[in-house]
Amino acid sequence: MFNNSQSEMVTNSFSKLASDLEKQELEAPKGSSAQVYSQLLAIYLYQNDLCNAKYLWKRIPQSVENANPELFAIWSVGQKMWKRDLPGTYQSLAAYSWSEPVAKIMTSLEEKVRERAITLISQAYSSLSVETMMSMTGLSNEKAVQVCQNRGWDVQDAGKMIIPQKPPPPVTPQTSSEDQLYKLTEFVSFLEI
Structure with missing residues (x-):
């Protein structure tokens, strides 16, 4: 890959x-x-x-x-x-x-x-079978399990069940209170016009 x-x-x-x-x-x-x-x-x-x-x-x-x-x-x-x-x-x-x-x-x-x-x-998915993983990725059983292990996913039940790790949530930029107040003021001013 x-x-x-x-x-x-x-x-x-x-x-x-x-x-x-x-x-x-x-x-x-x-x-x-x-x-x-x-x-x-x-x-x-x-x-x-x-x-x-x-x-x-x-x-x-x-x-x-x-x-x-x-x-x-x-x-x-x-x-x-x-x-x-x-x-x-x-x-x-x-x-x-x-x-x-x-x-x-x-x-x-x-x-x-x-x-x-x-x-x-x-x-x-919170969990899925290896067969579902194979179907969705077009990989053989061994390669599907290997891809999962390389990604740090948990493979259980002697390689029959996969528990994927959720991706980290996207980082949202933090705005200061002053910026938020400014945007709110601009919005209210726009509505009053």
Whole structure:
């Protein structure tokens, strides 16, 4: 899994690539190549920009769609993400052998979906079975338990039950009493006008 700085670098490089691909798509008079559409669709999924992914899918010419099965495979991942079907998303990601320009994006997408699922688990569950963890992360039993242990989560009942640690609450900036009084005064003054 990526650490924060690696994830940020990947996100920045994909954002720049997406911008370049969007420009290529706009400048192509009769539609772009299948590679442009494939990469752009995959990047939209990576960015969790499902609306733009759906609109891109609708604008891809039918002839390009029919000639490129990889586009259908990428869109099947997008459909699973749209429906929030995590197990289906992992199955769709693993079901296709991605071409070189798309493989890195799809691998990063899988890691990002998995990281979002782990974050969701830590926020939503007080305990869960390993099977549920495996389903939501697409990991094998051993890897799921290992990920939990690496995060400091408690694994009980001989590896059958997981108790995630809640993430620390967000730090809210403290405002002084004077600042609060000033804001209240401004608000009341606004209402009196």
